[in-house]
Amino acid sequence: xxGVSQSPRYKVAKRGQDVALRCDPISGHVSLFWYQxxxxxxxxxxxxxxNEAQLDKSGLPSDRFFAxxxxxxxxxxxxxxxxxxxxxxxLCASSFQAGQGGTEAFFGQGTRLTVV
Amino acid sequence: xxxxTQPISMDSYEGQEVNITxxxxxxxxxxxxxxxxxxxxxxxxxxxxxxxxxxxxEVASLFIPADRKSSTLSxxxxxxxxxxxYYCLVGDIGAGGYNKLIFGAGTRLAVHx
Numbered sequence: 001x002x003g004v005s006q007s008p009r010y011k012v013a014k015r016g017q018d019v020a021l022r023c024d025p026i027s028g029h030v031s032l033f034w035y036q037x038x039x040x041x042x043x044x045x046x047x048x049x050x051n052e053a054q055l056d057k058s059g060l061p062s063d064r065f066f067a068x069x070x071x072x073x074x075x076x077x078x079x080x081x082x083x084x085x086x087x088x089x090x091l092c093a094s095s096f097q098a099g100q101g102g103t104e105a106f107f108g109q110g111t112r113l114t115v116v
Numbered sequence: 117x118x119x120x121t122q123p124i125s126m127d128s129y130e131g132q133e134v135n136i137t138x139x140x141x142x143x144x145x146x147x148x149x150x151x152x153x154x155x156x157x158x159x160x161x162x163x164x165x166x167x168x169x170x171x172x173x174e175v176a177s178l179f180i181p182a183d184r185k186s187s188t189l190s191x192x193x194x195x196x197x198x199x200x201x202y203y204c205l206v207g208d209i210g211a212g213g214y215n216k217l218i219f220g221a222g223t224r225l226a227v228h229x
Binding site: 004 | 132138150157158159160161165201203214215216217219220221222
């Protein structure tokens with residue numbers, strides 16, 4: 001595809017329900033990031049993958065959040081037992097580079113999660 | 117300690133030049149300075165990146181003084197469609213040596229007719 005694709009665009013979940021958010025990065029991109037963005041705030045880092053390896057999960061807010069990228073391409077962010085404070089836009093980004101230096105990352109449009 | 121500091125909001129009018137300054141006093145030798153733009157209901161979009169002096173592309177210019185403790189994003193002749201949030205990022209190295217993108221609150225630019 002031409003860009004990073006996220007699905008679904010919108011998700012409404014009842015409190016306590018599990019959700020899975022999908023990210024299709026740009027083909028060949030090594031790096032993949034997940035962010036959480038609350039209304040009126042900047043994106044907050046959640047986790048980072050380099051190919052299939054999850055190198056950094058320091059931003060995941062609790063053990064209810066889990067991310068995977070088993071084949072180094074598509075990634076899934078799973079939230080178990082959703083709470084109202086999980087309501088936010090979840091953004092995925094990918095970039096070709098992996099190492100240090102400047103990084104141009106390409107973002108998807110995000111998935112807006114609303115927990116009711 | 118915040119990595120970058122930028123104004124919360126700015127207002128401008130169509131056709132004017134807009135300069136948004138970002139302070140990054142603790143920038144490291146290897147850090148790049150990157151600016152992203154975000155429209156409502158969209159993910160951030162890369163605008164420009166630089167290491168020192170001046171960088172220009174078809175969208176904007178980035179001015180970086182010799183001490184690199186600040187940078188200025190310059191948008192020439194803004195239009196209504198430039199109304200967005202602009203984020204200044206300075207390289208942050210995550211576990212494993214990758215370039216970690218850390219966003220602050222950004223600057224909300226409102227362009228008026």
